[in-house]
Amino acid sequence: MLSCVPVTSVSSLAEAFALLADRPRGLRVLAGGTDFLAQVNAGVGLERIGHVLDISRVGELRFTRLSGGLLAAGALATFTDLARSAPVRQALPALAQVAREIGARAIQNRGTLGGNACNASPAGDTLPILVAAGATFVLGGPRGERRLPAEEFFLAYRKTALAADELLLRAEIPALAPGERLAYRKVGTRAAQSIARAFVAVRAAAAGGRCSGVRIAAGCVAPVPMRCRAAEAAVEGRALEPALFEAARGAIEGEIRPITDLRATAEWRRRVTGNVLVRLLEGLAGPPRSGEDS
Numbered sequence: 001m002l003s004c005v006p007v008t009s010v011s012s013l014a015e016a017f018a019l020l021a022d023r024p025r026g027l028r029v030l031a032g033g034t035d036f037l038a039q040v041n042a043g044v045g046l047e048r049i050g051h052v053l054d055i056s057r058v059g060e061l062r063f064t065r066l067s068g069g070l071l072a073a074g075a076l077a078t079f080t081d082l083a084r085s086a087p088v089r090q091a092l093p094a095l096a097q098v099a100r101e102i103g104a105r106a107i108q109n110r111g112t113l114g115g116n117a118c119n120a121s122p123a124g125d126t127l128p129i130l131v132a133a134g135a136t137f138v139l140g141g142p143r144g145e146r147r148l149p150a151e152e153f154f155l156a157y158r159k160t161a162l163a164a165d166e167l168l169l170r171a172e173i174p175a176l177a178p179g180e181r182l183a184y185r186k187v188g189t190r191a192a193q194s195i196a197r198a199f200v201a202v203r204a205a206a207a208g209g210r211c212s213g214v215r216i217a218a219g220c221v222a223p224v225p226m227r228c229r230a231a232e233a234a235v236e237g238r239a240l241e242p243a244l245f246e247a248a249r250g251a252i253e254g255e256i257r258p259i260t261d262l263r264a265t266a267e268w269r270r271r272v273t274g275n276v277l278v279r280l281l282e283g284l285a286g287p288p289r290s291g292e293d294s
């Protein structure tokens, strides 16, 4: 279907940036291809594709490392890489865990962290975790690098802050400090191998029965993966008790903007997102469970 479109395969960032500097018309980046090629097969946006830049062999973008309390994951780190990575499992186990729940093994072997972010689906599984974790995205191209908080990367439905001559290079994430946790729940038709219908992630420290440093993000409830600041404000510094859980539920249900689609109704998403947040906050008061970091 793309037989008339030139494809340039590069094996280094320098080669990729050289092509980006020429700004070929209709340039599309190809990483693992699990979203892009599915869209091509479905004929979505074919007329806008003028040139394909295949970065899948750029080894500089395929890494994970932990240094000075900062976890860095290259854009081409696959879900299998994330699930197996010692730095990820140490600094942010929830990211390794969610990578094991994405698609089936073939998707986990091809699909990348950068592709999940740049596809910018509100149902992308790593995205609420990256937003709640406080990730910074590093974008780069022939004009140099710039950094954006993850939540500012997503501008609108499937629209990102990437300029035409930029790639997503890596995500940098502050490692969990002692006493901090990042807990999430993905609600789909099954626990694994299904697209999320609701998704909530919470990063917080719980000490003396109170939460601090709270960051909350939700998926599937707005055109973009959403940072839930009203819910954060309802929880920050407050005692982990039933009144707080209900205040948090009210806050998140009030700020999300779900729609009805084939997978769920807006009302179902609103209710489930509130319920999931309450469960996660209740969990913060107890010992870590599956899907939680400590």
Ligand SMILES: Cc1cc2nc3c(=O)[nH]c(=O)nc-3n(C[C@H](O)[C@H](O)[C@H](O)COP(=O)(O)OP(=O)(O)OC[C@H]3O[C@@H](n4cnc5c(N)ncnc54)[C@H](O)[C@@H]3O)c2cc1C
Residues within 6 Å of the ligand: 028, 029, 030, 031, 032, 033, 034, 035, 036, 037, 038, 075, 076, 101, 102, 103, 104, 107, 110, 111, 112, 113, 114, 115, 116, 117, 118, 119, 123, 124, 125, 126, 162, 166, 167, 168, 169, 193, 194, 195, 196
């Ligand atoms: C059967 C199936 C099951 C799936 N299950 C899930 C699931 O459970 N959860 C989930 O979240 N997703 C799921 N997906 C979606 C998909 O696998 C992920 O979104 C994956 O992370 C995409 O990564 P990729 O490397 O394949 O991206 P690609 O398809 O190569 O690219 C996706 C988009 O990002 C752009 N892009 C990619 N990398 C960069 C970069 N570094 N810089 C700039 N632009 C870039 C591309 O131009 C394209 O627009 C599924 C897909 C399939 C086909």
